[in-house]
Amino acid sequence: MNTPHLSIHGLHAGYGRARVLFDIDLTIDTGTIACVMGRNGVGKTTLLNTIAGLLTPTAGTITHNGTDITRHPPHTRTRNGLAYAPQGHATFAPLTVADNLHLAHRATRRGGPELIDAALDRFPRLQPLLHRRAGLLSGGQAQQLAIARALVTDPTLLILDEPTEGIQPSIVAEIEQAVTDIAAQGITVLLVEQYLDLALRLADTVTVIDAGRIVHSGDRADLTDDTAHALMAI
């Protein structure tokens, strides 16, 4: 249970001259839900992009399942079990829902067709929409597709960037349930979430970032709701 699944050490990252993250240390244990929080623009998405390989860090290392993946391209990380659903319910708009799932499943080559069935069982709303273009889905449907697309790559670590942003409450509840179930399956979850109550319900560990640095890191159980609210108000 307590083997580190993902560990980040001394990570610095940014875009050109704009430095965003400073000396980030983060360890996530297998099968836990780690929640990264902080206000807009403090570097949460930059951190996730760096872990997924979309941004090359200027310093530091990222280790996934014991392998140093700091210099691996994104597709190699995904093929080794690191799945990422980026912010803004990103899907392949010109492709159908079915093609979105099949494409990621086949490109990753990590398991049989049962992965697609399992993802559709997880999000039954997608079933009748299989032949619709992803660009025509509502925000909530698209977010479910985005998570399903990540799940068909058979991840051991699932990274979600603000999965409830701008989504209607009924679907937020479904996504919350899905994240709980996914973690119960033994998949490690790294979640960036602005919706504090939801984050505190789901999280095993909480990390708070401000201005590119970690200002709090610890178990959810050790954090009172008042402290959490105070941290988020930084």
Add this chain to the structure above:
Amino acid sequence: MDALVNQLPTGLAIGAVLLLAALGLNFTFGQMGVINMAHGEFIMVGAYTAYVLHAWAGLDPTWSLIAALPLAFTLTGTLGWLLELGLIRHFYGRPLDTLLLTFGIGMILQQAARDTFGAPNVDVPAPGWLTDGTTLPGGIRLHHSRLFILALALVCVLAIAHYLHRTHQGRQMRAVIHNRDLAGVSGINTRKVDATTFFIGSGLAGVAGVALTLIGPTGPTLGANYIVDAFLVVVIGGLGRLRGTVLAAFALGILNATAQAWTDASLAKLLVFAAIIAFLQARPQGLFTVKTRALT
């Protein structure tokens, strides 16, 4: 109206040539956003492939045409693949540098053609069954070579549509074009897809070159004559939209033929350019765009 009907076959024929020249650009420019100025020279290499098969290898016109199509596709495709791998890959996000770089490559290829085949144009004889023509009722004459180019263009369009929509590789290509980062985190090797896209786009230039030998002489600047029109077709069609490219090519072809029938060649060109400018003022995104509920 009569004039328009009379010009329709000519317009379709011009459109088919434009379409063949633009199909490859639809991949490299339309889909990947790379301005490859050497694309015209890839067309020229395709044309000389047909010439070499006939004049050097001694194949008869029919066989040299049939053999030249796949050979030119492979040859110019490989050239494009090498160009992407060796140079263009290192200049993504730097369009001006890419433009100058590929322009230089184009000049090198032109000079190589001059050194190898001489500066004067050479002739690739068309097969006998394509030199004939059919006269339609009403006195409109259809050259068989034009019909062949029209058919070839349509076959290419169908093959591309099938590739993009029905094969895993084609869907990967569409995914990378739509959202490169998302494609990467979906397990797609985007670098490999770029190389394939460039191979196919450049290969189609070779096919266009072979087709052009049927309707005119072959020279080192053959491709340069078509490149501007080909870029215009892709822009008007809406970047990377196959349907748009097809529609734009035929619209430009028919417009060109009609304008030429009423005026002369240079004035026709001027009218066509004026029409394009007016169209792009009204619809800068081209004929077709991707449908999505999102605002961007």
